[in-house]
Amino acid sequence: MAWRDAKASRVRLLLFMASIILGIAAVVSIQLFSTNLKDNIQAQSKTLMGADFIIETRQEPTERAKAIIDSLQPNAYEVRFASMVSFPKNNGTKLVRVRGIEGPFPFYGELTTKPVTAATSYQSDGGVLVDATLMLQFNLQAGDSIKIGNITLPIAGALSAIPGNNAISSSVAPPVVMPYRFVAATNLLQFGSRKEFQYFYKASDTLNLKRLEQSVSQRLDMENADLDTHTSTTARIGNRFDNVGKFLNLAAFIALLLGCIGIASSVHIYVKEKLKAIAVLKCMGASRLQSFIIFLIQIGGIGFLGGVIGSVIGVGLQALFPYFLKEFLPFTLEISISFQPVFIGVVLGVFMSVLFALLPLLRTWYVSPLDVLRVDEQGAQEPRSVRYFVFGIILICLFLFTLWLLNNALYAIIFVLATLLTFALLAGVAIGFINLIKRFFPKHWHFTARQSLLNLFRPNNQTVVLVVAIGLGTFLISTLYFTKDILLVKTDVTQSSANANIIILDVQPDQREAVQQSIAEKGLPVLNNIALVTMRMHSLKNKLVNTIRQDSTRQVRRWILNHEFRTTYRDTLSDTERIVKGNWIGQANSTGLIPISISENLASDANLDIGDLVTFNVQGVLLETEVSSIRKVDWTQVQLNFMVVFPAGVLEQAPQFSVLTTRVANNTIAANLQQDLVAKYPNVSIIDIRQIFTVVEDILNKVSWVINFMAFFSILTGIIVLIGSVRTSKYQRIKESVLLRTLGAKNKQILQISAFEYMFLGLLGSLVGILLALISSFFLAIFAFKEPFMPSVIPFVVFLPGITILVVAIGLSNIQSVLQSSPLEVLRRDGN
Structure with missing residues (x-):
């Protein structure tokens, strides 16, 4: 019986199925991608690091740290630092990440170079490996030379890949690999230089890395050094991308929920049209269970087919993610198809379809044989307690599925509540709009406009589900654009002539005046000339930092x-x-404790307040200070900001270096300035902020694509729900059309009525979605990003009219058959 009835309603059931296909495709593609990512990370755990474990420190190792490092017998080591380099061939200059390596690193994986032999020969030949993209940018070939500090070395080959590197870091400071024995000759590692020492180890199979980490990490920690094993590092990488996967899964789940709501609404109308047939079946002896199962089989069948088709599409789609996320991945992702996500997709298709169709299917249980004579809106209503029970089951299942995605009960509850709130707001607006029309109906409007408004609350209307579908898709994609603008609002450095876009680092005291002179000779302003003094905390509140490290109950963050x-x-x-607590003291007294000002985040993480004592170690000299003020710092401004600021009159004679900033108008001036400074002062590093912002914007654009991709699922699902709703109520519209035409209405008027109705639906759904996105983005800007809210106009000028036109086009696509139906056709159908 289910099969026979399904054949008669196959077009409608196919549209039901289409509602969940995209949601299943999204979930399966992201599940497959996440599974492949975890498998690749597990399989390439050693390759990602290039060693079994690494000891790293951001300063010259202390004697104790060096003793631990030597006792473990490193197989290779390196020093890495940022520096400007120049290319004599074309006088080009670039900020790079220099890696001076000694030993056969990497032990796992390989240096990918062109020519291939350069990966091993560069050490013995005394050559340098230069990032492949950088070589293309400056038109370099193997055999050309590169100037690093005070020495010039030949380029052995182009470097395409090295363990521990990724495309994002390479775009800001491309890697340049050189033999360690030449590092001292560069004369670049001066006071204040940002450098990092790493010692690589290849462990025997019998070494227990976890036990080693437990025994050595705490001792190294006290010496400002860290030990990372390949297992702990890859676990961090896995967790990082696991969070991305969770976010994408939730976005896909929203698209699936949207399709399920479309199914629930369509099944509701479908079952209402079948009530008379169900009553006849019961007159012929069918039981409640039989009539219920007939339609349950149909819904389960379309859920199964939808799950299968969605899973097949998801298998194809998951191949796109590695392409768009490759710059975020520190390795090449190998794609394979696993059975589990596909199985989940099929099960999810059946389960979600039946779950959301359960509420409207309950009506089949409560149809009585007497209803064959009097089927109406109130003829077969299930008890309210049963309805609430089923609704509770739906909520519990949603919570459990979200918990499975997030592995966090609190986050799962928040997500379910937020989803319910969003759906409730959209549905509430739709219901409120209908009630508003009923109460303040425009009786003096033109006939076609009045009739189109009446259609919004006619029997079998789909106003609520369409507003929810259209509104949710618009909400997701509009929120993307609003939040993207929040993130990019600070990256436009061209708006103000006062903003610096060139930062000159590591300027030594004896070079300061000469660097200023070089900048001024090119007609450029020196916007900042700031002295920097490096130091570490020796004690907090009269408690030694080493003692605090060993205290498991400490309230001080470890990074401090x-x-x-x-x-x-x-x-x-x-x-x-600006000062938020205490008093700013700009000039130190000759006696007593030194007053300092600290930032809010430092005060919070170090558990410091006004009057607390902090002792700093400045190159072996201890300075006793007292917190006199706490500052709120706008870290997003393109300006040098500091967590700790001393008053004048204290650090002038301390070992220090300077940072200068200026502003250039174009790339030509920037290149000339960099060439001049690098030639005169090889130790100086120059950061072009414009290039960094270009990289940041490119990253945000890629993230935006992924979010757009997920929002597209919601929009497209909403469109399919719309098509299904139009098809579902098609016969009802034919009857209305016949009645209107019998009363004298023309085809043009019927067309206008439908156009106005869908225009109202499109405008209402998209406008509510954009306004909700505007509100949510405002709160994100104020509370999450702490930025001024500057919304994009794209949702208003593109999405609002675009989605409205799309809704009208889909609605009118079904009108042709309505216009071609004659009154006799409907009378015959009723007679049959």
């Missing part, structure tokens, strides 16, 4: 205890900071 602070001294506040 290991951080090398770059501080400055001045007598005034900058434009990007």
